[in-house]
Amino acid sequence: MNAFAAVDLGASSGRVVVGRVGAGRLDLTTAHRFPNQPVRAAGTLHWDVLALHAGVLAGLRAAGPVDSVGIDSWAVDYGLVDATGALLGNPVHYRDARTDGWRATAERLGEQRLYATTGLQQLPFNTLYQLVASAGTPQLAAARHLLLIPDLIAYWLTGELGAEETNASTTQLYDVRTRAWATELIADAGLPAGLFPPLRRPGDRIGQVRADAGLPYPTEVVAVGSHDTASAVVGVPADGTDFAYISCGTWSLVGVELDAPVLTEASRLANFTNEGGVDGTIRYLRNVMGLWLLQECLREWGDPDLEPLLRAAEASPAFGAVVDADDPVFLPPGGMPERIAAYCRRTGQAPPSTRPAVLRCIMDSLALAHRRAVRAAAELSGRDIAVVHLVGGGARNALLCQLTADACGLPVLAGPVEATAVGNVLVQARAAGAVRGDLAALRKLVRETHELHRFEPRADATAWDAADGRLR
Ligand code: ADP
Ligand code: LRH
Numbered sequence: 001m002n003a004f005a006a007v008d009l010g011a012s013s014g015r016v017v018v019g020r021v022g023a024g025r026l027d028l029t030t031a032h033r034f035p036n037q038p039v040r041a042a043g044t045l046h047w048d049v050l051a052l053h054a055g056v057l058a059g060l061r062a063a064g065p066v067d068s069v070g071i072d073s074w075a076v077d078y079g080l081v082d083a084t085g086a087l088l089g090n091p092v093h094y095r096d097a098r099t100d101g102w103r104a105t106a107e108r109l110g111e112q113r114l115y116a117t118t119g120l121q122q123l124p125f126n127t128l129y130q131l132v133a134s135a136g137t138p139q140l141a142a143a144r145h146l147l148l149i150p151d152l153i154a155y156w157l158t159g160e161l162g163a164e165e166t167n168a169s170t171t172q173l174y175d176v177r178t179r180a181w182a183t184e185l186i187a188d189a190g191l192p193a194g195l196f197p198p199l200r201r202p203g204d205r206i207g208q209v210r211a212d213a214g215l216p217y218p219t220e221v222v223a224v225g226s227h228d229t230a231s232a233v234v235g236v237p238a239d240g241t242d243f244a245y246i247s248c249g250t251w252s253l254v255g256v257e258l259d260a261p262v263l264t265e266a267s268r269l270a271n272f273t274n275e276g277g278v279d280g281t282i283r284y285l286r287n288v289m290g291l292w293l294l295q296e297c298l299r300e301w302g303d304p305d306l307e308p309l310l311r312a313a314e315a316s317p318a319f320g321a322v323v324d325a326d327d328p329v330f331l332p333p334g335g336m337p338e339r340i341a342a343y344c345r346r347t348g349q350a351p352p353s354t355r356p357a358v359l360r361c362i363m364d365s366l367a368l369a370h371r372r373a374v375r376a377a378a379e380l381s382g383r384d385i386a387v388v389h390l391v392g393g394g395a396r397n398a399l400l401c402q403l404t405a406d407a408c409g410l411p412v413l414a415g416p417v418e419a420t421a422v423g424n425v426l427v428q429a430r431a432a433g434a435v436r437g438d439l440a441a442l443r444k445l446v447r448e449t450h451e452l453h454r455f456e457p458r459a460d461a462t463a464w465d466a467a468d469g470r471l472r
Contacts, residue, residue, distance in 0.1 A: 001025060002434040005066040006093075006424035007056050008228060009149065010296060011047060011250040012036060012393075014052055015060025017418060018066060019425030021434045026449040028418060028425070032059035038093045038333075045093040045333070049079065049152070056153055057213060065217040067432055069157070069209065070224035070419040070424045071150040072231045074250075075170035075275075076127050079152040080143035080195075085159075088139040088466075095332055100130035109188060112268065114175035117185055119176035119261045119274030123287060124331070128170035130297040131191055147194045150226035158207035164223045166462040169276030173437055176261045176274050176282070191400035202230075202278045203431040224427040225278045229253045229285075232391055232428050234278050234423030237446040242386040244374045246404065247419065248394025250292050252366065254373035255285025256383045258441075267380045273408065278427060279439055284381055288369040289325040291394055291470060293362045296336035301355065312356035313363060314399045319467045321361045349470075367403035368468055374408050376447035388412045391419030398453070405455040407464045412455040 001022040008015050014035040019026060034055035040049050060069060080088045086361045088455045092098065104126045107115060109123070120126060127148075134140050147155055148167045155161055168174045168181070173189070173196065175182040181196045200206065206221040225231040232247040247253040261274035261282050275283040298304065321344045322328075329339055336359055341351035344361075370388075378385045388410050390401055395414040405412040416422055426442045435445060 002059050002429060002432055003064075004425045004428040005060055005063045005069045006421040006428075007059065007069060007071040007153065007223070008035065008231070008420045009052055010228060010417075010420075011074050011149070014055050015421070016056065016063055017421035017425070018063045019421065019429070021429040024082045024448060026422070026445050027424070028421060030418075030434045031063040032243040034058070043091075044088040044098070045096040047077065047093055047149070049087075049091050049149070053153060053156060056315050057215075060215055066219050068220050068222040068428050071223055072224055072226045072228045072420060072424050073149040073153075073225045073263075075148075075167055075229070076125055076130070078130075078146050078148050080139055081145045081155070082142045083144045083146060084265070085155070088143055088154070089416065091152075092130065092341045094130070098133040099124045099129040099284065101133070102126075105129055105189070105442045106131045109185065114172065114185070116263055117175055117177075117182050117265055118172045120172045121271045121273035121286065124328070128173050128189060132189060135190060136164045143195060145197055147197070148226070148312060151197070154206050154221050156277065157201065157209050157213055158214060159210055160207040160224075161197045163197045164226035165201055166278065168199055168225040170227055173252040174276070176276065179276070179280070181357070191331070202226075202427045205431070213246060222428045222431050224424045227275065228303065228420045229275070229283065230277050231423035231427070232420040233257060233283055234426055234442060235419030235421075235446055236389045236391055237416070237443055237450060237452060238387075238389055238429045239443070239447065243383045243460075244377055244388045246370055246388060246394070247392050248290060248390050248400070249392040250295065251290035252288035252370060252394065253283075253285050254288050255283060255377045256369055256381055256385070258282040258284045258381055258383070262381055265422055266378070270380055272376065272380055278423070281439070284377060286373040286376070288366065288373055288426065290366070291397075293325060293330060293340070293366070294359065296333060297340075297355075297358055297362070300337055305373045309355060309359055310397065310399055311370070313359035316354075316356045319364055319463065320357055321352055322368060322467050322471060323361065323365045324471050325365045337352050363400050363403055364467065366400060367407040368464070368471065370404045371407035371468070374410070385410065390414045391416060393417060395453070398455075401455045402458075405457045407459060409457050411457065414453040414455065416446065416450045
C-alpha cells in the first residue's frame with residue numbers, strides 16, 4: 001500500500017498523519033501531534049513558526065517512509081522572505097489588532113468591487129488588510145516573496161516557491177472568476193505585484209525534500225488543498241450534492257460546495273465567501289466563530305477536563321442565555337468568560353453563573369449560528385440541503401452535534417474528526433495514482449472506511465425559533 005504524510009496545522013494544534021491507501025482502503029494513524037501556541041512579543045501576537053516547523057520535522061521523522069508529503073494550515077497568514085530566501089520577521093497571527101482599521105481600506109478599494117473580483121467575505125484579517133496594515137515597514141520594503149504558511153513550510157522543505165490556489169483564494173487578492181492573482185486590485189492596494197508567487201494547484205508536484213531536512217528517507221512534497229478547510233471539504237463523506245458541511249474546529253466553516261461562485265449583492269450583504277476548493281469547486285460558506293469560544297474559556301479557567309464539563313453543560317437548562325457567536329467582540333484572545341457575560345448584560349440577559357452554564361450558552365449559541373449559516377447558504381445558493389455533515393474536532397462534541405441537528409431541523413452526520421488530514425492524504429493518493437476519480441469517488445472511499453455518528457433532529461423547532469428571535 002502507498003503511504004502519504006498529511007501535515008495539518010490547525011490554530012490549536014498541529015499534527016502529522018500517515019494515510020495508507022490502497023484498493024478500498026484508507027487507514028490513518030497520527031504520527032505526531034504538537035500544540036500551536038501563539039506568542040505575544042512587543043505588543044504583537046505572532047505564530048511560533050519555527051516551533052511549528054520543528055513539529056513538522058519531528059512528525060515526518062516519526063511517520064517513517066512515505067511516498068509524499070502534503071501540507072495544509074489555517075488560511076490568510078503568511079511569511080515574507082527576502083531576495084536570499086530569509087524569513088523577514090515572525091508571521092503575525094490573524095487575531096492581532098493591527099488590522100483594526102480594515103474598513104477604511106475596504107471603503108477606499110470599494111466593497112462591491114472587492115466582492116465582484118474576489119468573492120470573499122469581509123474578515124478584518126484577510127491577507128489584503130494585513131498587508132495594507134504593514135505598509136511602510138522595512139520588512140515589506142525588503143520582501144521579495146509572500147508565502148502563505150503551508151507554502152512557507154513547503155519552501156523550507158524543498159526550496160521551491162509557489163502559492164497553492166485554494167489558500168491563495170483566501171487572501172482577498174485572488175480573482176475568483178479567472179483563478180489568478182487579482183493584479184489590478186494588488187496594484188490599487190499599493191502592493192508590489194512581484195510579491196505573489198506563481199500559483200500551483202492541488203495535485204501538483206512541488207519538489208523533492210532537501211537532504212538537510214534530515215529525514216531518514218527520500219520523499220517529495222505534493223500540493224494539496226493547502227487551506228485546511230479545502231482539505232476538510234474533500235474529506236466530507238457526503239453522498240450526492242444535497243448536503244451542507246460544517247468544518248468545526250477553532251472555527252466553524254459552514255456552507256455548501258458549488259461549481260461556480262455566487263457574487264450577488266444579497267450574498268455580499270450576507271458576508272458569504274466564495275473560496276476555491278479542490279478540483280476547481282467553490283466553497284460557498286461563512287466563518288462562524290466556532291469552538292474558539294470554548295477554547296478561550298478553558299484557557300482562562302486553567303484548562304480543566306472538557307468531557308465532564310460538557311456532560312454538566314448538557315444537564316444545564318437550554319437557552320439560559322444566548323449570544324451572537326459571530327459578534328466581532330469575540331474575535332481577539334483573552335477574557336472570554338467576561339466578554340460573554342458583558343454581552344449578556346448588554347442584551348438584557350442574566351449572564352451564565354457557572355462554568356457548565358457558560359458552556360451551555362456557547363453550545364446553544366453555536367448551534368444557532370450553524371442554523372443561520374446553513375439556512376442562508378441554502379437560500380443564497382439555491383441548493384437543497386437534506387443533511388449536514390459535521391467534521392473536525394467538533395465531531396467529538398456530541399452535545400454540539402445534537403444541538404446543531406435540533407437547530408437546523410436536519411440530520412447531522414458527524415465525522416471524520418480528522419477530515420482535513422483525510423482530504424490532504426486523498427489528494428496526494430490521487431496524484432500518485434493510488435486512487436482514481438472525482439471528489440464523489442474520494443468521498444465514497446471515506447464513507448466506506450469511516451464510522452459516522454448520526455444525530456436526528458428532535459422536535460423542538462419553536463424553541464429554536466424563539467432563541468433565534470431573541471438575537472435578532
Ligand atoms: P483546529 O484544527 O482548528 O485547531 P480541531 O479540528 O483540532 O481544531 O478541533 C479542536 C477542537 O475539538 C477543540 O477545541 C475541542 O473543542 C474539540 N474536541 C477535541 N477533543 C474533544 C473531545 N474529546 N470532546 C469534545 N470536543 C473535543
Ligand atoms: C480554519 C481557517 C478558516 C479561516 C481561518 C483563518 O482553520 O482556515 O477557514 O478563515 O482559519
